[in-house]
Amino acid sequence: MQPFVSSFMQNKSTQVLAGIRVLDFGSFITAPYAAMLLGELGADVIKVERPGSGDPFRAFNGGLYSSHFQAHNRNKRSVALEHTAPAAEKAFRALIEGADVVLLNVRPGVERKIGLDYDHLRSINSNIIYCSITGYGASGPYAERAAYDNVGQSLSGWLSMFHQGPDARVAGPAVSDALTGMYAAMGILAALAERARGGAGRKVEVSMLESMIAFSTEPLGKMFSTGKPVGFYSRAAASQSFIVTCADGQRIGLHLSSPPKFWEGLIAAIGAPQLLEKYAGRMARIKRYDELAQDLADLFVTQPRAYWLPLLERNDVPFAPERRLEDLAEDPQVCHQDVFYTIDHPTEGPVRAAHRPIRIDGDHRSDFLPPPTLGEHSVEVLSELGLSKDDIELLAESGLIK
DSSP states (O other), X not given: OOOOOOGGGTTOTTXXXXXXXXXXXXXXXXXXXXXXXXXXXXXXXXXEEOTTTOSGGGGTTSTTOOHHHHHTOOSEEEEEBOTTSXXXXXXXXXXXXXXXXXXXXXXXXXXXHTTOOHHHHHHHOTTOEEEXXXXXXXXXXXXXXXXXXXXXXXXXXXXXXTOOSSOOOOOSOOHHHHHHHHHHHHHHHHHHHHHHTTOOOEEEEEEHHHHHHHHOHHHHHHHHHHSSOOOTTHHHHHHTEEEEEOTTSOEEEEEOOSOHHHHHHHHHHHTOTHHHHHTOSHHHHHHTHHHHHHHHHHHHTTSOHHHHHHHHHHTTOOEEEOOOGGGGGGOHHHHHTTOEEEXXXXXXXXXXXXXXXXXXXXXXXXXXXXXXXXXXXXXXXXHHTTOOHHHHHHHHHTTSBO
């Protein structure tokens, strides 16, 4: 199979996955996010969607270009193809034959119903790296249950570490979805590395349940070591982490860890030498974490945040002013790192996002393509795959592409 380099990736020599083609048959977050991570590293990601509706995340806020869709589908091209229709077989086979990676996230068994099972795709392209993302794994008592982010957080024990009490509301982003997508991308990269050394295609399987359990490495390690449940604040107590509120309502995050110099620096910064005697030794601070947290809260609330920040910096305390997402673009370090970019879509307007957090030889660019509209690149991609103008027009007339 000849390596494929789409027009938008030509002359992108610093992108390590240039020439790798990924087919994203996923929806919502896990598979699309994994595919986007590969796209940010230079892969040519083709999102294959159903004509008419596409990825359900498109319509999350109405329309077909929601912010939720945009967040997980940058640096992709969209092909709207009813790939299960017999008349679309030629186009479908061309996609699979030219692909390096296929990604999907469906319940076990569904992939066979929609013609995307591993055995079928491998019969078309023996070198394909096939990544299947599920909620609970390919088999087992929960395998056929529906799974979304909060389900993964709940079952894995993750949510119990961040939420207590009867409040039915949950806060925060879709951690379970995102982490599962990251593990999927990691597995794909490993399979690509092996194939580059002369290996064959691989089947990569990732579940939301196992991803979240694996990511809980520290609390699990403590539980297995001590044989006791992990307390809600035990990690914060051991690491000496605090979030303190100042007189103006603004907050500061502190993380003292274990070196004595950081505790001593904090004492010097806040002018509270009495705490050195009250909490003599790190173990005392850990055991009396609740009491220490209250003492620090009582001190910091006496002055506005601007008063404390230079004192903390002067005394080399590990600290940070708490930022809200809307504040990030103005932060001096964020600006220095050139974290954010804006890219214009020809019909949908500007899209703002963060570059990838990985710099390779100093390069962290991720502004190759804005999130695509549904079927935006169908004709372009199918033409590149070798389908004739007549082939494409017939698919369009049959409603099998958009």
